[in-house]
Amino acid sequence: MKRPIVRLSSLQLTNIKNVKRGTIYMPNTVNKILSADKAExxxxxxxxxxxxxxxxxALYFLQKVMIGDDLDQSLEDYMNMDSDTAEIFADFNLFMNGIVFEIGYRLSLSREEKVVVISRETLSGAKNENGIRTNKTVFMDYQRDQTNTIFKPQKRLDEILEENKDIKTDLIVARKMAEKSNCSYIFGGVVGIYSAENTKMDFNNFQLLFLLCLNLL
Known part of the structure; x- marks a missing residue:
């Protein structure tokens, strides 16, 4: 099996430095080409x-978040002075064994008493195979202020717990630890659990999450 290839397809910034809201698209995205043959x-x-x-x-901070590092507090200097919130939304194409997975990662930040925290993270995906594309759906949505929920959608959480019921406590502890250390719950918490458990994952229950963590940037 060839090593999976991850390519950035678009990047959207909100309230980052002087950018109120803006999006850049990679050439292949503009031309609707799903290929990783050449540099773009x-x-x-x-x-x-x-x-x-x-x-x-933004790409630098995104990389740090997606390898599970604690949130760099110098980010406060990069947030627009007129807003206490900011957002980075990145779309990636993951090429693996003739299949192209479209992965979207949204990182929402908020300023709380001069400390920048991750207020929300979402991870979504779609699958392109043999000319057929599935609908892009969210398979993990973490919200810091929803303390009674590990993450949404509940259907995805149930799929994980059905495979391994003992992991529920680990997911709860990982959430608390991620919030305490101010790192990504998805990439600092959930991926760490699966790495430790050495659990085999498919597209429906987060193999792509694991692959992104290992191969991105």
Whole structure:
């Protein structure tokens, strides 16, 4: 089996530095090409103040979050001064064994008493195989203020617990630890559990999450 390839397809920023809201699309995304044969981008250019540095900085912070590091508090300096919230939304294409998985990761941030916290994370996916594409659906939605819920959708959580009921406590503990250390619950908590358990995962219960953590950026 060939090593999976992950490519960024688009990046949307909200309230990052001087960017109130903006999206960039990679060339293959614009041309509706699902291929990883060649490099798509060599550089970013634009007028002063157009958001070039914001893109580079956002990718740096996104990488740190997705490898499970604690949230870098210098992020506060990169959030727009007129807002206490910011968001980074990245779409990726994952190429694996002739199948292309479209993965969307949304990272929502909020400023609370001069401390930046992860207020919400969502992970969604769609599958392209033999010219047929499934609908893109959310398979993990973590919200910091919903303390009575491990994560949504409940259907996805039930699928995990059906396979391994003992993991429920681990998921709850991982959530609390992620919030205490201010790191990603998805990439710092859930992926860590599955790595420790060495649990085999398929598309419906988070293999793609695991692959993204190992191969992204």
């Amino acid at each position: 981008i060599l550089g970013i250019y634009g007028q002063n103040g157009s958001g070039k540095t914001a893109i580079v900085d």
